[in-house]
Amino acid sequence: MHSIERTAVSDAFFEDPGSLKKVPCPSIFDPAEKYISLIVPAYNEECRLPEALTETLNYLKQRSSADKSFTYEVLIVDDGSTDRTSKVAFEYVKKHNIDNVRVLLLGRNHGKGEAVRKGMLHSRGQLLLMLDADGATKVTDLAKLEAEVLALAGKALSASSSQMLSDVEIAVFGSRAHLEKQALATRKWYRNFLMKGFHLVVLLTAGPGIRDTQCG
Incomplete structure (x- = not known):
């Protein structure tokens, strides 16, 4: 299964609107390059996406400024939108550069589950977080999820030679x-x-x- 997914990922590219160059998509099976990846599935979200992205990126930049080990990326997965969702998303790539913000275009609507799956497969983070495009869940609650992950991962990491969170199979969920x-x-x-x-x-x-x- 891993070889099939790796082939699918290696044939895909992100478009950099700043340089007009194509950046090869990473594979989730490669070593992590970021501390956290935020996957944002989006279908016809041109109106709500700007507020959610602005709030999210401001929070991530503040944490990164205070802690240099906190590296991040936001991966917006446009699930075949028929409005200007992709255009809005690419504006954030231009503003924050393609190393921190990326847009994955699925071409046609696959559904939220597949959009999240594709985003996860193309991520570079030790931690992977799905965040809704409508901003219903505040990114400032991230610290609560991190605390749960770190608590669960502590025992597993202490018993192994690895120090990478991505080597521990843990999932935590927000709840309303x-x-x-x-x-x-x-x-x-x-x-x-x-x-x-x-x-x-x-x-x-x-x-x-x-x-x-x-x-x-």
């Missing part, structure tokens, strides 16, 4: 479960019924401890 009562009060009854049914399926398939698989 604490807002459930408020959400139930504002949704239609049939949405609540479908939501509860979906949550039951998630509980049975995802395992204990994972209550919200849809939160960025």
Whole structure:
């Protein structure tokens, strides 16, 4: 499987709007070059994307300035948008350079799951984070997820010769479960019924401890 994915990745390129050159896409199976990669799946998000990207990049730049080991990239995956999503995204590449912001064009709409998967496969970070393009989840909450990852990874890394977080298989999820009562009060009854049914399926398939698989 790894050889198949590597071939697919090696044949793809990012376009640099600044130099008009093509930059080969990395593979997730290569050694990590960044501390963290933020994958932003986007479908027709030209209106909401600027606010989310500006807030996210300001936060990342502040952390990078305070800690030189905090290196990052933002990978915007345009999932076949029919609006100006890609144009908006490329403006951020021009402003922040292609080493920090990249745009992956899927050509046609594949769905959010595939957009996230493609973004993960082309990432360079030790940590990979999916962040929604609508800004519903604030990037300032990243530190909470990091704390959980580092706590879980500590034991595994201490028992091995590696110091790379990317060598430890760990996944953590954000959750809006604490807002459930408020959400139930504002949704239609049939949405609540479908939501509860979906949550039951998630509980049975995802395992204990994972209550919200849809939160960025």
